[in-house]
Amino acid sequence: MMRYDQLIHEGPRQSxxxxxxxxxxxxxxxxxxxxxxxxxxxxxxxxxxxxRPVQTQPAALILPKAVRYAGVSQGPQVESxxxxxxxxxxxxxxxNRDSTLQRPKVDPKKTVLIGVAADSGCGKSTFMRRxxxxxxxxxxxxxxxGFGTGGWETNTLVSDKTTVMCLDDYHLNDRAGRKVTGLxxxxxxxxxxxxxxxxxSSLKRGETIAKPIYNHVNGTLDTPEExxxxxxxxxxxxxxxxxxxxxxxLDFSIYLDISDRVKFAWKIQRDMAERGxxxxxxxxxxxxxxxxxxxxxxxxxxxxxxxIEVLPSRLAPPKDETAPLEYxxxxxxxxxxxxxFDPVYLIEKGSSVTxxxxxxxxxxEYPGLQLAYYTEEYMGxxxxxxxxxxxxxxxxxxxxxxxxxxNTGAKEFGELTQELLKGQNSxxxxxxxxxxxxxxxxxxxxxxxxxxxxxx
Ligand SMILES: Nc1ncnc2c1ncn2[C@@H]1O[C@H](COP(=O)(O)OP(=O)(O)OP(=O)(O)O)[C@@H](O)[C@H]1O
Ligand SMILES: O=C(CO)[C@H](O)[C@H](O)COP(=O)(O)O
Numbered sequence: 445m446m447r448y449d450q451l452i453h454e455g456p457r458q459s460x461x462x463x464x465x466x467x468x469x470x471x472x473x474x475x476x477x478x479x480x481x482x483x484x485x486x487x488x489x490x491x492x493x494x495x496r497p498v499q500t501q502p503a504a505l506i507l508p509k510a511v512r513y514a515g516v517s518q519g520p521q522v523e524s525x526x527x528x529x530x531x532x533x534x535x536x537x538x539x540n541r542d543s544t545l546q547r548p549k550v551d552p553k554k555t556v557l558i559g560v561a562a563d564s565g566c567g568k569s570t571f572m573r574r575x576x577x578x579x580x581x582x583x584x585x586x587x588x589x590g591f592g593t594g595g596w597e598t599n600t601l602v603s604d605k606t607t608v609m610c611l612d613d614y615h616l617n618d619r620a621g622r623k624v625t626g627l628x629x630x631x632x633x634x635x636x637x638x639x640x641x642x643x644x645s646s647l648k649r650g651e652t653i654a655k656p657i658y659n660h661v662n663g664t665l666d667t668p669e670e671x672x673x674x675x676x677x678x679x680x681x682x683x684x685x686x687x688x689x690x691x692x693x694l695d696f697s698i699y700l701d702i703s704d705r706v707k708f709a710w711k712i713q714r715d716m717a718e719r720g721x722x723x724x725x726x727x728x729x730x731x732x733x734x735x736x737x738x739x740x741x742x743x744x745x746x747x748x749x750x751x752i753e754v755l756p757s758r759l760a761p762p763k764d765e766t767a768p769l770e771y772x773x774x775x776x777x778x779x780x781x782x783x784x785f786d787p788v789y790l791i792e793k794g795s796s797v798t799x800x801x802x803x804x805x806x807x808x809e810y811p812g813l814q815l816a817y818y819t820e821e822y823m824g825x826x827x828x829x830x831x832x833x834x835x836x837x838x839x840x841x842x843x844x845x846x847x848x849x850x851n852t853g854a855k856e857f858g859e860l861t862q863e864l865l866k867g868q869n870s871x872x873x874x875x876x877x878x879x880x881x882x883x884x885x886x887x888x889x890x891x892x893x894x895x896x897x898x899x900x
Contacts, residue, residue: 539654540596540669542588547604550673552650554896557677557693558888559684561744562700563737565711567754568680570871571700571881572601572608577866578885579676579892579900581605587669597659598669605900607674611681612658614640619663630682630736637687644693647673676892676900685744696785696891698884699748703755704730705762709769746823749785750887751777752880759833760811771811773833774876776883780826784894786851787828788883790817793850794828805844809837815845830883832876839864839874853886860886 560575562568576584581604588595599610614636615622615629627634636656643653654668685691685699702710708730715721715729745751756762757771778787791797796818802808816831830849836842842861846852854860863882864873872878889900 538667540588540598540657540667542595542602542670544589545587545602545672547672547674550650550675552648552673554898555648555650555673555675555677556695556892556895557644557648557679559691559694559697559748560678560680560700561682561684561697561741561748562680563682563702563707563733563741565714566700566702566707567710567871567877567881568700571884572678572680573870574863574867574878574881575678575885575888576601576603576606576608578863578889579603579605584608587671596657596669597661597666598657599660600655600669600671602674605674606676606678607671608678608680609655609671610658611635611640611679611683612660613656615658615665618658618665628733628736630733630740632683632686632740635683637683637690641687641689641693644679644690647671647677648693675896675898676888682741683744685747686740691747695895696782696888697748697750699745699751701742701745701751701753703753705756705765706754706769706772746825749779749782750884751775751822752877752884753777754877757811757833759814771834772872772875772877773831774880776830776880777820777822778828778830779822780828784891785887788830788849788851788853788887789828790815790830790850791848794819799848801845801848806836806841807838808834811835830880832879834876835874836864836879837874839868842879852883853888853890 560568560571572584584601584603584606586595587598587600587602587607591597599613601608612629616634616636617625622629622634625634629635639656643655646653650673652670652672655671656668657666658664659666679690679694683690684694685697691697708726711726711730712723715726716723721729753775755773755775756769757773759773760771762769776788778785780787789795790799798814798816800808800812800814802812806813811834813832813834813836816833817829818831819826819828821827822829836845840861842864843858846854846857846860849860852860860882863886864878867873867878867882870878872881892898892900
């Protein structure tokens with residue numbers, strides 16, 4: 445393994461064998477491939493050598509991120525992940541390039557860079573599907589098609605207009621390397637912010653970059669991939685706002701603030717049901733991450749232009765700490781001072797409203813629906829907050845709620861409801877998470893149009 449800057453400027457330490465040679469390479473050989481990483485000593489970074497990491501999770505239980513975003517299948521998984529990664533890295537040379545991606549060159553003045561910050565397992569993939577869906581241009585797919593369709597293991601998703609990049613790709617060390625440093629991936633020192641800044645600046649100038657890849661399946665740093673500028677570029681991950689230089693490049697930023705109780709429920713759902721983890725392991729994982737999460741991730745809330753805060757319901761609170769979390773209260777916290785952005789409001793701007801729309805126009809079953817709108821000081825910034833607790837059982841009746849909302853970013857009345865209906869089968873489709881994420885997506889489209897003067 446090499447450092448990212450070495451990977452990019454000197455090329456990876458991988459040979460480029462012929463297909464015949466590749467066919468004869470065994471997993472055993474690749475498991476012995478050496479890499480160079482970093483370790484920390486008194487604040488200084490030192491090199492160390494490590495072999496490729498050993499997987500602790502069964503291969504079939506972890507899906508590559510881009511596959512989860514796009515909701516597509518990449519075909520059967522090969523038994524040895526080490527072998528798969530090495531085969532691909534070797535087969536694709538120094539930089540993975542998607543030669544099928546036909547996009548007209550974009551004018552750098554007509555692009556926006558959006559940051560989405562959240563902890564792992566907090567619904568970024570779900571939000572990305574809603575957000576990219578608003579821009580049309582076809583369903584986003586993994587860059588290069590993804591592994592299994594002739595591509596490589598990637599975290600990057602592309603459509604005609606959008607490119608979603610995952611900041612995990614800027615991890616400084618691979619999984620084995622982090623075991624040596626003893627630091628978590630959330631730690632500032634485990635991420636290459638210099639390179640992140642350099643590359644995001646290049647994209648904003650209209651230049652193509654060779655972005656590193658952190659392979660979540662193997663826990664390895666793979667051959668970089670070529671990323672060309674797109675009209676709407678989204679960086680999502682743990683730290684889009686931590687480094688002031690990177691934060692300064694963003695046209696708009698969102699923080700998904702999932703309260704501990706909700707995060708735990710979602711992690712159980714995903715890691716127990718989909719990945720076969722034990723409950724105790726999930727608890728331990730959350731606890732292990734918590735100090736660094738509080739130190740490096742959570743403070744970004746103060747810098748975000750918009751925060752989507754997800755809390756247990758007050759209309760139908762869980763019976764106790766261990767009861768399943770069926771209903772949610774979601775707050776859309778909107779800073780009032782952001783360029784190109786006018787907060788969504790309910791009924792009258794600047795007022796304070798609590799509204800239960802249940803009645804002739806909107807049928808409610810348990811637990812019902814409550815909306816609220818008010819202003820508040822959020823982490824030292826003036827903000828307008830739209831709040832939703834409960835669910836909209838019949839999403840078509842969302843039209844009645846839409847009637848009382850203003851500055852939604854919809855191009856015509858009814859578009860918000862249409863988008864809610866499109867996402868009704870996604871997680872949170874009938875509650876405030878789906879509702880606020882859809883509003884956020886419409887607002888981002890509006891920001892793109894205002895900032896660039898282009899129609900999305
Ligand atoms: N609004 C929601 N309501 C209920 N469950 C949700 C919601 N959003 C996400 N989830 C669930 O939470 C889990 C994690 O979601 P998702 O994979 O989108 O998170 P992520 O932030 O992309 O995670 P990672 O960074 O680890 O890839 C999934 O099981 C998903 O179904
Ligand atoms: O926080 C994370 C994702 O946002 C991951 O923990 C981090 O990227 C390390 O990945 P892995 O656990 O697959 O080695």
